[in-house]
Amino acid sequence: MKRLINEHPPHTVGYLLGLLPFALLLLAYVAASAARLAENPDDPLLPSLGMMLETFWRLATEPSRRTGELVLWVDTAASLTRLALGVGISMLTGLVVGILAGLIPYSGRTLSPLITAVAMIPPLAVLPILFITFGVGELAKVVLIVFGIAPFIIRDVQQRVEELPTEQLIKAQTLGASTWLMVLRVVLPQVFPRLLDATRLALGAAWLFLIASEAIAATEGLGYRIFLVRRFLDMATILPYVVWITLLAFLFDLLLRLANRWLFPWYGGRRR
Amino acid sequence: MIVTLRNVWKTYGRDVVLERLNLEVRTGEFVTIVGASGCGKTTFLRMLLGEEAPSRGELLLEGAPMPAEPGPDRGVVFQKYSVFPHLNALDNVLVAEEFGRARFTGRLFGGVRRRARTKALEMLEAVGLTHALKKYPHELSGGMQQRLAIAQALMKNPKILLLDEPFGALDPGIRRDMHALILDLWRRRRLTIFMVTHDLKEGFYLGTRLLVFDKVRHDPQAPNAYGANITYDIPVGRIEPELLEEIRDQTGLPVAPEAGSGG
Ligand SMILES: Nc1ncnc2c1ncn2[C@@H]1O[C@H](COP(=O)(O)OP(=O)(O)OP(=O)(O)O)[C@@H](O)[C@H]1O
Ligand SMILES: [Mg+2]
Numbered sequence: 001m002k003r004l005i006n007e008h009p010p011h012t013v014g015y016l017l018g019l020l021p022f023a024l025l026l027l028a029y030v031a032a033s034a035a036r037l038a039e040n041p042d043d044p045l046l047p048s049l050g051m052m053l054e055t056f057w058r059l060a061t062e063p064s065r066r067t068g069e070l071v072l073w074v075d076t077a078a079s080l081t082r083l084a085l086g087v088g089i090s091m092l093t094g095l096v097v098g099i100l101a102g103l104i105p106y107s108g109r110t111l112s113p114l115i116t117a118v119a120m121i122p123p124l125a126v127l128p129i130l131f132i133t134f135g136v137g138e139l140a141k142v143v144l145i146v147f148g149i150a151p152f153i154i155r156d157v158q159q160r161v162e163e164l165p166t167e168q169l170i171k172a173q174t175l176g177a178s179t180w181l182m183v184l185r186v187v188l189p190q191v192f193p194r195l196l197d198a199t200r201l202a203l204g205a206a207w208l209f210l211i212a213s214e215a216i217a218a219t220e221g222l223g224y225r226i227f228l229v230r231r232f233l234d235m236a237t238i239l240p241y242v243v244w245i246t247l248l249a250f251l252f253d254l255l256l257r258l259a260n261r262w263l264f265p266w267y268g269g270r271r272r
Numbered sequence: 273m274i275v276t277l278r279n280v281w282k283t284y285g286r287d288v289v290l291e292r293l294n295l296e297v298r299t300g301e302f303v304t305i306v307g308a309s310g311c312g313k314t315t316f317l318r319m320l321l322g323e324e325a326p327s328r329g330e331l332l333l334e335g336a337p338m339p340a341e342p343g344p345d346r347g348v349v350f351q352k353y354s355v356f357p358h359l360n361a362l363d364n365v366l367v368a369e370e371f372g373r374a375r376f377t378g379r380l381f382g383g384v385r386r387r388a389r390t391k392a393l394e395m396l397e398a399v400g401l402t403h404a405l406k407k408y409p410h411e412l413s414g415g416m417q418q419r420l421a422i423a424q425a426l427m428k429n430p431k432i433l434l435l436d437e438p439f440g441a442l443d444p445g446i447r448r449d450m451h452a453l454i455l456d457l458w459r460r461r462r463l464t465i466f467m468v469t470h471d472l473k474e475g476f477y478l479g480t481r482l483l484v485f486d487k488v489r490h491d492p493q494a495p496n497a498y499g500a501n502i503t504y505d506i507p508v509g510r511i512e513p514e515l516l517e518e519i520r521d522q523t524g525l526p527v528a529p530e531a532g533s534g535g
Contacts, residue, residue, distance in 0.1 A: 167353035168353055168356060170323060170342050170348060171348060171354055171355075171356075171421075171424070172371065173341065173342035173343065174344060174346055174347055174428070174430070175344060175367065175371045175427070176343070176371045176372040176428060177371040178371075178375065180376075181374075181378045184377075184378045185367060185370070186356060189358045190356075190357070264358070265408070266358050266408040266409075266410065267358075
């Protein structure tokens with residue numbers, strides 16, 4: 001018998017072990033739901049899997065009686081547009097400001113204290129300010145996401161730029177590179193994969209700020225829907241929506257991870 | 273004179289690193305530099321690079337003050353991190369041409385690119401990397417990475433080539449190959465080389481001139497009050513064993529560092 005830390009599960013067993021907690025949770029839910037529904041078939045708190053599937057299917061395929069729209073897709077499109085705008089703007093800001101702060105001493109000294117200060121402000125605390133300034137429309141929601149994750153991405157990019165070995169920048173200069181060309185050919189390509197990594201880490205926060213702002217003021221969106229139907233204790237809508245959001249979040253994470261692997265084959269192999 | 277130092281000092285705050293350096297180096301010399309760890313050899317190269325300015329004295333490149341920042345007239349190879357990890361071998365060398373000729377896009381196209389590529393391929397052939405054009409640095413051995421770094425540095429035809437322990441991390445066998453390579457390049461391309469090494473034998477074998485950096489003045493109360501100076505400036509060719517012994521005693525350097533030391 002080897003020590004516990006040296007025992008590795010075979011491949012398939014490993015997968016099964018990973019699925020086990022999910023299966024157990026599902027089983028526990030089904031049991032609890034069945035027990036509750038047996039007592040009172042109209043109990044809304046723990047709807048059966050069938051009821052949830054049915055609701056989800058209806059939201060995805062049947063036009064709403066009130067607006068004539070396919071609710072799930074309208075919500076998804078609205079939320080993803082906000083998320084994409086917020087995350088996209090944050091990435092661009094992160095790249096530009098991060099490189100300015102990390103590479104060029106003058107802009108670094110100018111920007112670093114500001115970035116540090118802004119990063120300290122709890123984003124949700126400024127949400128009212130954003131709603132007051134930008135109105136309750138799309139802009140405020142996008143700005144909240146940017147406010148929430150851009151400082152993190154900026155600081156990450158800045159740190160990565162500062163971590164580039166000085167030798168590389170000296171070498172580039174001895175090969176005749178200007179500051180601009182160093183940004184273009186040395187810094188940007190090496191920072192980009194890190195930017196994707198930072199974005200992956202920031203996505204969780206981005207969803208949080210998206211749902212928070214949708215909960216407060218919106219007319220459609222995944223977060224808006226969850227908080228709307230909460231009033232009717234409509235768990236049959238809320239639970240599938242949460243699963244749907246989780247699935248989307250998982251997909252984006254996966255996409256960014258794959259993008260890094262395909263676009264930057266040298267990344268990850270450097271440490272030797 | 274390609275490089276002239278007149279009473280050059282380098283201090284950091286109250287710490288004196290180098291003091292009273294006087295030196296004249298002619299085009300085509302292969303200057304090797306040895307000295308105890310921390311005595312200021314890298315600092316000396318950094319001054320030649322323009323990364324650091326002398327605190328006092330005059331440092332001239334071809335009679336004019338040394339430019340205050342690195343530039344294409346001075347090539348460099350460090351012990352590590354000399355090549356760009358995100359570019360394959362060919363692009364690592366090609367980028368030197370692109371830096372010089374595509375001031376805005378940093379990329380060459382069409383016929384210009386083809387010519388630059390040909391030049392890069394010739395350079396890679398000269399250092400023996402023709403078989404590894406598409407490999408990224410992390411796929412190359414330490415020796416191959418240094419070959420690549422040398423090829424890169426030579427693309428600009430620098431007036432002086434600065435090498436900071438370029439072979440310090442390589443195995444003895446590979447190091448011998450690299451010696452042959454650098455001597456061959458030095459002769460054929462008439463380079464002027466400054467090379468720092470920890471290996472006294474290497475210094476004697478490669479150089480036409482060996483500089484020994486050491487502190488001659490000591491203050492036990494303030495170890496950094498005095499800096500290192502050039503204590504030996506030997507035209508290589510007459511390697512007497514007693515001299516080797518004497519330098520070794522003075523600097524505490526091993527004649528040949530144990531195999532595989534230094535990473
Ligand atoms: N930027 C700096 N600020 C303060 N002191 C420095 C700085 N750079 C170097 N020094 C000091 O200068 C001295 C010489 O350093 P240097 O790196 O030139 O030594 P070296 O001869 O190259 O050593 P090694 O053989 O270990 O590479 C050291 O004592 C170091 O602490
Ligand atoms: Mg050194």
